[in-house]
Amino acid sequence: MRYGVIGTGAIGGYYGARLAQSGQEVHFLLHSDYEHVCRFGLRVRSPQGDVHLAHPLVYREASAMPPCDVVLVGLKTNNNHLLARLLPPLLHEHTLVLLIQNGIGVEEDVQRMFPTARLAAGLAFICSAKTEPGVIHHQFYGSLNIGNYSCPDEALITRLLDELHAAGVEAKTLPYEKARWRKAVWNMPFNGMTVALHCQTKDLMTNPHSRRLIREQMLEVCRAATALGVEGVDEAFAEKMMEMTDRMIPYSPSMRLDRDFRRPMEIDYLYTRPLRLAREAGQPMPRLEMLEAELRFIEERDLA
Amino acid sequence: MRYGVIGTGAIGGYYGARLAQSGQEVHFLLHSDYEHVCRFGLRVRSPQGDVHLAHPLVYREASAMPPCDVVLVGLKTNNNHLLARLLPPLLHEHTLVLLIQNGIGVEEDVQRMFPTARLAAGLAFICSAKTEPGVIHHQFYGSLNIGNYSCPDEALITRLLDELHAAGVEAKTLPYEKARWRKAVWNMPFNGMTVALHCQTKDLMTNPHSRRLIREQMLEVCRAATALGVEGVDEAFAEKMMEMTDRMIPYSPSMRLDRDFRRPMEIDYLYTRPLRLAREAGQPMPRLEMLEAELRFIEERDLA
Numbered sequence: 001m002r003y004g005v006i007g008t009g010a011i012g013g014y015y016g017a018r019l020a021q022s023g024q025e026v027h028f029l030l031h032s033d034y035e036h037v038c039r040f041g042l043r044v045r046s047p048q049g050d051v052h053l054a055h056p057l058v059y060r061e062a063s064a065m066p067p068c069d070v071v072l073v074g075l076k077t078n079n080n081h082l083l084a085r086l087l088p089p090l091l092h093e094h095t096l097v098l099l100i101q102n103g104i105g106v107e108e109d110v111q112r113m114f115p116t117a118r119l120a121a122g123l124a125f126i127c128s129a130k131t132e133p134g135v136i137h138h139q140f141y142g143s144l145n146i147g148n149y150s151c152p153d154e155a156l157i158t159r160l161l162d163e164l165h166a167a168g169v170e171a172k173t174l175p176y177e178k179a180r181w182r183k184a185v186w187n188m189p190f191n192g193m194t195v196a197l198h199c200q201t202k203d204l205m206t207n208p209h210s211r212r213l214i215r216e217q218m219l220e221v222c223r224a225a226t227a228l229g230v231e232g233v234d235e236a237f238a239e240k241m242m243e244m245t246d247r248m249i250p251y252s253p254s255m256r257l258d259r260d261f262r263r264p265m266e267i268d269y270l271y272t273r274p275l276r277l278a279r280e281a282g283q284p285m286p287r288l289e290m291l292e293a294e295l296r297f298i299e300e301r302d303l304a
Numbered sequence: 305m306r307y308g309v310i311g312t313g314a315i316g317g318y319y320g321a322r323l324a325q326s327g328q329e330v331h332f333l334l335h336s337d338y339e340h341v342c343r344f345g346l347r348v349r350s351p352q353g354d355v356h357l358a359h360p361l362v363y364r365e366a367s368a369m370p371p372c373d374v375v376l377v378g379l380k381t382n383n384n385h386l387l388a389r390l391l392p393p394l395l396h397e398h399t400l401v402l403l404i405q406n407g408i409g410v411e412e413d414v415q416r417m418f419p420t421a422r423l424a425a426g427l428a429f430i431c432s433a434k435t436e437p438g439v440i441h442h443q444f445y446g447s448l449n450i451g452n453y454s455c456p457d458e459a460l461i462t463r464l465l466d467e468l469h470a471a472g473v474e475a476k477t478l479p480y481e482k483a484r485w486r487k488a489v490w491n492m493p494f495n496g497m498t499v500a501l502h503c504q505t506k507d508l509m510t511n512p513h514s515r516r517l518i519r520e521q522m523l524e525v526c527r528a529a530t531a532l533g534v535e536g537v538d539e540a541f542a543e544k545m546m547e548m549t550d551r552m553i554p555y556s557p558s559m560r561l562d563r564d565f566r567r568p569m570e571i572d573y574l575y576t577r578p579l580r581l582a583r584e585a586g587q588p589m590p591r592l593e594m595l596e597a598e599l600r601f602i603e604e605r606d607l608a
Contacts, residue, residue: 196500197601209600213593286590289517296513297501 001163004068004090005029006083008042008058010128010254011100012074013136015144015169017044017051022167027057027065029086034060036133046138048168067092070160072122073099076258077106077269084113091117096156098122098146102187102254103269104180104277107149118151121176123183127251139249143170147179181225181233184274186241189217191255191270192291195298202250205242213287215242220285224278255295262302267295305467308372308394309333310387312346312362314432314558315404316378317440319448319473321348321355326471331361331369333390338364340437350442352472371396374464376426377403380562381410381573388417395421400455400464402426404448406491406558407573408484408581411453422455425480427487431555443553447474451483485529485537488578490545493521495559495574496595499602506554509546517591519546524589528582559599566606571599 003026005016013028020026030037037058044051059065068090075082080101087097091114099106100122107119123146127139144164148157157173164171174182190201193214197204204210218238225233258265271292278285307330309320317332324330334341341362348355363369372394379386384405391401395418403410404426411423427450431443448468452461461477468475478486494505497518501508508514522542529537562569575596582589 197598199601199605203605204601207601207604209597209604213597216590216593286520287594289520290591290594293513293517294501297503297508297511300511300513301503301507 001025001069001159002066003027004065004071005074006062006071006086006090007074007076007079008033008037009074010130010136011124011126012072013042013130014044014126014128014138014142015072015074015100015124015164017042017053017056017136018167018169019163020053020056021051022163024163024167025057027059027068027090029059029062029065031060033133034058040134043135044138045135047140048138048142062086062089065089068095069156071095071097073097073101075101076264077101077103077266078264080106080110083110087114087117094118094153094156096120096151096153096160098160100124100144101269102183102191102266104184104274106269107176111150118153118156119149120151120157121147121149121180123147123179125183127248129257139251143172145179145183146171146173147176148173149176175231177225177228177230178232181221181228181230182237184225184270185218185221185233185238186245187253187270188221188274188285188288188291189214190245191253191266192288192295193217194253194256195259195265196291196294200250200252200256201245201248205245217285217287217291218242220278220288221274224274224281224283224285227281227283228277259298265295265299267292267299271295305329305373305463306370307331308369308375309378310366310375310390310394311378311380311383312337313378314434314440315428315430316376317346317434318348318430318432318442318446319376319378319404319428319468321346321357321360321440322471322473323467324357324360325355326467328467328471329361331363331372331394333363333366333369335364337437338362344438347439348442349439351444352442352446366390366393369393372399373460375399375401377401377405379405380568381405381407381570382568384410384414387414391418391421398422398457398460400424400457400460402450402464404428405573406487406495406570408488408578410573411480415454422457422460423453424455424461425451425453425484427451427483429487431552433561443555447476449483449487450475450477451480452477453480479535481529481532481534482536485525485532485534486541488529488574489522489525489537489542490549491557491574492525492578492589492592492595493518494549495557495570496592496599497521498557498560499563499569500595500598504554504556504560505549505552509549521589521591521595522546524582524592525578528578528585528587528589531585531587532581563602569599569603571596571603575599
C-alpha cells in the first residue's frame with residue numbers, strides 16, 4: 001500500500017523505514033532533518049538488522065505529499081494540533097490513520113478534528129531513539145499492537161498487519177481500549193518515575209522501594225481500567241510488564257528523553273486524561289496523581 | 305531548674321541558649337563544635353534578639369555531665385541509639401526527658417531503652433539551622449508544643465512551661481498523640497517533598513499542582529490520625545498549616561538540609577513508622593507511601 005509518515009522520528013521513522021525496506025511506497029514528512037536525509041538518506045541501526053534508505057521519498061511540506069492508504073502518525077501528542085494542517089493532504093476517502101502515540105484519549109480528540117477519518121491506535125512496544133539527524137537507534141523490542149478505533153474496513157487492517165509482518169514487524173490487533181490501557185500500565189509508572197527520580201527503568205526495578213511503588217502504580221492503572229469496563233488489564237498483565245521490564249537493558253523512556261532535552265513532556269495524554277477518567281469512574285489513582293503533580297512542578301519550574 | 309542539652313544543634317542549641325540566657329543552669333553536650341564553643345561561646349542569631357553565651361557549661365563527654373531536672377534531646381532520631389550511652393549520666397530519679405524531635409513513635413522506642421524514665425515530646429515550630437560552628441541561625445517562629453508521654457509529675461511540666469516562658473519561648477502542652485500527629489501534618493508533606501523536588505516550601509505552595517498535592521498529603525495524615533483515635537487533627541487544622549506556610553519565607557526543612565549535606569534523612573520516624581500505623585488502622589496514606597519510596601530511592605542511590 002502507499003504509506004505516509006507524519007513525524008519521522010524514533011517511532012514513525014522506524015516503522016516507516018521497515019515498510020520502505022520491504023518494498024512498500026512510503027512518503028516521509030520531515031522537519032529539521034530534511035536536508036540531511038536528502039543528502040545522506042535515512043538510517044536505522046538495529047539489532048534486528050540495519051536499514052539504510054539511500055533515497056527515501058521525503059517532503060518538507062505535507063501539502064506536497066500524495067493521498068495515502070495508511071498514515072503513520074509519530075508526532076508527540078503535544079503537537080497533535082498540527083494535524084489539522086498536516087493530515088488533510090494525505091487523506092483519501094478510505095485512508096487509515098494509525099496514531100502511534102502514547103496516552104489515553106488521543107483518538108477521541110483527533111476524531112473531533114476529522115469526524116469522518118478512519119482512525120486506529122498504534123501501541124509500540126519498542127525501545128528506540130533518534131540519536132542524530134537521519135539516524136534512528138533501535139535498541140530492542142519493536143512490536144506494534146493495533147487497536148481499531150473507527151475504521152469499518154477490517155480488511156484494510158488485516159492488510160496492514162500482513163505488510164507489517166512482511167516488513168519484519170511483529171504486529172497484532174487488540175480491542176481498542178484494551179490496547180491503549182495495557183500500554184498505559186507500563187507508560188504511566190515508568191515515563192514519569194524516570195523523570196521524577198532522574199533514573200532509568202533498571203534503577204527503579206532494582207531498588208526494592210521503587211520496585212514496590214512501580215507495581216502499585218501499575219495496579220492503580222489496572223483497577224482504573226477495570227472500573228472503566230476494559231477487560232484484560234489485570235494483575236497478571238501487570239506482572240508480565242514487571243517481568244518484561246526486568247529483562248530489558250537500562251532504558252530511558254520517551255518522557256525522560258523529552259525532559260533531558262527540555263522538550264515538553266506528554267503529561268496531558270499520559271497522565272491528566274487517564275487520571276480524570278479514573279476519577280470519574282470512581283477509581284482514582286492517587287500515586288499517579290501525585291506523579292502528575294511532580295511532573296507539572298518540574299516542567300513549570302523551568303518557566304518560572 | 306538544671307537543664308541538660310544532648311544535641312546542641314539548631315533545635316537543642318536554640319532552646320538551651322534561650323534558657324541559659326534567662327538565668328537557668330544549662331549543661332550542653334557538644335561534639336564537633338566543642339573546641340570552637342569553648343573559645344568563642346555559643347551564639348544564636350535571631351529576629352527575636354541575638355544571644356551570646358560567652359562561657360556556657362559545655363562538655364565533650366556525657367559522663368562528665370551532672371544529673372539534670374530536664375534534659376532536652378535535640379539529636380536526629382537516626383542517632384537515638386546513642387541515648388543508651390549519653391542519657392544515663394544526666395538522669396536522676398525525677399528527670400524529665402524532652403525529646404524535641406520529629407516523627408511518630410520516638411517516645412515508644414526511647415521508653416523501651418529506659419523503662420522508668422519520664423518522657424515528653426517536644427514539637428518545635430521553628431525555622432532554625434546551625435550555619436557554622438557554634439552559631440545557630442534562628443529564622444522565625446520558635447514555639448514549642450509539649451506532649452506528656454510518661455511523666456506523672458504534672459507540676460514539673462508546669463514549671464518547665466514557666467521557665468520557657470520566662471526565657472521568651474512560647475510553649476504550651478497538648479495531649480501527646482495530638483502533639484505528635486499535628487506536627488506530622490506539616491512534616492510529612494514538606495520534609496519529603498522539598499527533597500523529592502529539590503525545592504523550598506514556597507515553591508511547593510505557589511505551584512498549583514504541588515500545592516494541591518501538599519494539601520492532599522496533609523489530609524492523608526489527618527485521616528490516618530483520626531482513624532488512630534487522635535482528636536483535633538482535622539481538615540481545619542490542615543488548612544491552618546497551609547495558611548501558616550503561606551506566611552513563611554521560603555524555607556528548607558531539616559530533611560532538605562540533611563539531604564543537601566548528604567546526612568542520613570530521618571525517614572524511619574518521619575515516614576515508615578506513621579505509614580505502618582496508618583495501614584494497620586485501615587487508613588493508608590498512598591501519596592506519602594510513594595514519597596517514602598522516592599526518599600529511600602534517593603538515599604540508597606548514593607550507596608549503590
